[in-house]
Amino acid sequence: MNTKPLKPKRCKAPGCRSLFVPRSSWAKACSPECSEVIATQVREKKARQEALADRRETRGKLEQMKTRGEWLAEAKTAVQKFRRLEELAAGYGCISCGRTQQEVEGTDAWKPGGAWDGGHMLSKGARPELALEPLNIWLQCKSCNAGSSKYARKGYTVNQNFRAAVVERIGLAAVEAMEADHTPRHYSIDDLRGIKTKYAALARQLRKERE
Numbered sequence: 001m002n003t004k005p006l007k008p009k010r011c012k013a014p015g016c017r018s019l020f021v022p023r024s025s026w027a028k029a030c031s032p033e034c035s036e037v038i039a040t041q042v043r044e045k046k047a048r049q050e051a052l053a054d055r056r057e058t059r060g061k062l063e064q065m066k067t068r069g070e071w072l073a074e075a076k077t078a079v080q081k082f083r084r085l086e087e088l089a090a091g092y093g094c095i096s097c098g099r100t101q102q103e104v105e106g107t108d109a110w111k112p113g114g115a116w117d118g119g120h121m122l123s124k125g126a127r128p129e130l131a132l133e134p135l136n137i138w139l140q141c142k143s144c145n146a147g148s149s150k151y152a153r154k155g156y157t158v159n160q161n162f163r164a165a166v167v168e169r170i171g172l173a174a175v176e177a178m179e180a181d182h183t184p185r186h187y188s189i190d191d192l193r194g195i196k197t198k199y200a201a202l203a204r205q206l207r208k209e210r211e
Contacts (some may be wrong), residue, residue, distance in 0.1 A: 011083075013037040063193075072190035076198040079116030079132050085206040087139030088116065095119065095169075096144035096162045104141040117145040121162050122179065129185045132195060135170060136178060138162070 006025060011018045013034035029035040093100040096119070103128035108115035110186030124131045142159050167175050187195070 014041065066189075068187075068189050069190070071189050071196070072187065075187075075192040075195040075199075076124070076131055078196045078203070079134060080137055082199040083134055083137040084116055084118040084139055084201040085203050085210075089206055089210060092139055094141040094144055095138035096140055096158050096164045098161070099141060100167065108142050110152075115142060116140070117142055119145045119162070121159075121166050121175075124189070129183060130178065130181065132185070132187075133178065135166075135174065138166060138169075 006022050008019050008021050009027075011020055011030040011034050012028040013030075014037065016030065016034050016037075018030045029038055055196075087095075088101065091101070094104055105115045117140050118137045120127075120131065121136050121138060122130050126135075130136045140162070144162075147158060163175065
């Protein structure tokens with residue numbers, strides 16, 4: 001019985017792509033050298049996949065070992081980062097002293113972590129129930145967040161400046177409602193993981209839009 005000759009095909013080896021007549025339908029390379037190149041590529045890909053799977057497994061185990069306090073800290077960081085990026089993207093300056101982004105970055109850009117923080121109007125220590133409330137977190141220069149009155153308006157403390165500016169942004173009723181809210185937040189680890197995931201994704205989207 002006559003066998004139909006196989007059609008020429010392109011070598012699959014990177015950098016070759018020569019046209020050759022295969023001896024079998026499964027042949028991918030035009031030479032033993034190209035076969036070895038392909039085999040090496042397959043081994044390297046498999047090794048990368050296994051390394052990625054190991055990292056994911058390790059990360060999963062580490063996450064299972066995290067305490068509620070660690071998840072709370074990571075959730076706070078995620079919300080603060082999002083609010084900081086959101087305010088920067090909208091063109092706002094420091095909520096406390098009113099300096100523009102250009103002014104703050106001209107004096108504070110050298111500071112560790114950059115020129116900006118996500119500052120809490122009602123402090124995390126005094127009002128832990130509002131630590132994850134986005135409307136309690138605003139763009140603040142590092143000087144003001146550290147409590148310095150260097151750039152404060154005459155006759156005002158940093159905190160007074162902060163509150164007055166937030167009132168201008170969201171209204172007195174909203175600020176007073178937040179100040180009156182003493183409801184404890186009993187976040188579970190799953191709650192905190194979800195908050196972190198949500199705001200990390202929102203921050204990534206903001207960064208992508210600004211690129």
